[in-house]
Amino acid sequence: MRHHGDAEVRGAGADLTDLAVNVRAGTPPAWLTARIAASLGTLAAYPDGRAARRAVAARHGLPEECVLLTAGAAEAFVLLARALRATAPAVVHPQFTEPEAALRDAGHTVRRVLLDADDGFRLDPGAVPDAADLVVVGNPTNPTSVLHPAGTLESLAREGRTLVVDEAFMDAVPDERETLAPLVTTLPGRVAVLRSLTKTWGLAGLRVGYVLSDPDTVAALGAHQPLWPVSTPALVAAEACCAPDALAEAARAARQYAADRAHLLARLREFAGVGLRVVEPAEAPFLLVRHPRATALRLRLREAGFALRRGDTFPGLGPEWLRLAVRDRVTTDALAAALAAAGGLARDTPGGA
Template sequence: MLERYGHGGDLTTAAEAYGRQEDEFVDFSSNMNPLGPPEAVRRELVRYAERIAAYPDPAVRRLRAKLAARYGISEEAILAGNGAAELIDLAVRAFRPGTVALPMPSFGEYADAVRKAGGRIIPVPLRPESDFTLDERAFAEAESASSADMLFIGSPNNPTGRLADPSLILKLAERGGIVIVDEAFIDFVPDEERYTLIREAAVRPNLFVIRSMTKFYAVPGIRLGYMVGSPAGLDRLRGLQIPWSVNSLAQRIGEAVLDDAAFAAETHRWLQREKPRLAGKLKQLGMHVYPSDANYLLARLPEAEGLTAASLQREMGRRGVLIRDASRFDGLDGRYCRFAVKLREHNDRLAAALGECLRLFL
């Protein structure tokens, strides 16, 4: 099992399992931008040698100022963190909800954080027959979901890639309780402004938005994210955050990439070309591919004896191609896989390897 630690992108485990060097794999299990890191990151890495002996700014002021100017919100409405994972954990520990409504399938760290804090999870099932769309019917079917103390919503959701309707989220927030929207992949949406709730979160007492800066800019190793919310609410998280949570290299890289509009435009052009092309190849192989607003695709395997996401993952790994066994997400069975969208030559290698492996079962 490649998802030993609950995530894709674990090249060390893959190398141990399949007897290859880490750099020999093409990794479709992790949803990083294949165009990155942008050149601004490389420049900062060179310059950083002059600053490594100095402590980071504990308040992350320059990065927060740039984000505040970008979105037209107060700097006090922004809390930087050591990746989105830290902010998810801090939110649950700060508000200590007794019950948390979670659409399922969704990112496993929401449930992990809730369980660690002793909270009870109320599943909100997302149905494959409706392409995993989050709607009011899903909440109506979930017992007590509307009265939960906290609600997590991924937009786009992981692993389904579906955006949530902003008007629905605001309606849910008006019922009371804390609503946390994880927008880790929303940078990949060309018309992000239509869907992000950053400005709403900055002025509402119970609405919070989490953003990641590592997926879009392909720098997961530095761990950088931020949360937008009411200053009073963020103070509760800040009181639990360890000092110097965001290191100085992460801060400098975050500041630099925000100015790279050309990289963002190139990323959107790449995804617009390659996502439908990869989806078409997966369909030709007999998979059911669900609509996605993000840089990854959720697919259901054709029925065949012995064919599961786990068995396919093993066969693909032996060929140097890593895919995500999506049955590890609550709410999905053993026939679901998730594929990142990558550069054309890598997508073609994925399709060729998939075709070879599927012939072993079909």
């Protein structure tokens, strides 16, 4: 469960086109790098997160006490697993594996709710056990690229339950439709929305994200953080990415993702007759595809210079699944040419990978 897309490209060299990691290409932008670099002269002082917290709160129209800054969304999963006294946690799969890994590391027994590929991995609230007092779901979901309706997720909120929605890719959705961020203090029970600055802004190495929730939940999670958990450069980045100009840039990037994804979908559909299937509708900056010889196809594409994410490490998926990031049209067309050149491996033949 601790295999992630970066393992596909680690140490691979510059000649490999990265379709395995879901980070926007060409990031971080120069203006953001300059802001971060300018903060290095203040490193002698301890980090002060107040300005970043105010910026995040203003960005979402919430009080400051509803914001917890974290060292990436991954830290938030650990805090949730340790701070909340859940007795019957449930994780909706396939999705990012760190929430379940963090819960298991904290000693929890986790119930998996497996969504069905034949139903497009859509969430049926009735599949979530009534007894679940902690429910974790991604929206849009990694790796399926499914965007669940906000109303569906709202129906999971109830007294005595904590609903955790991983919205790490929500800023890549035009208008951030279906987000629960504005509702974290109004829905029944506890609701926690997790956000990351990694994907749109290319800050995986900086480790910065945040939790939006009610003040009591934020305080409970914060009590499990060490002192000064988020570095000064990361705090500067969080504040900068919440500024109006940055939000406008993110909105443009989301629209570009949608256009580039449509082109990628169109090119991949050309291979439907030879066994390649794409999960649709897709709303995230990546796609989940299925092929009967996916492992061999992934290795052949790697030889051709493209790194794709294997899917079998996600609960509910098997070796016939692959995830690939949305990139520009030139990259997509080059990928399509490599798929065509894969020849027999792109044919719907029986047998494993």
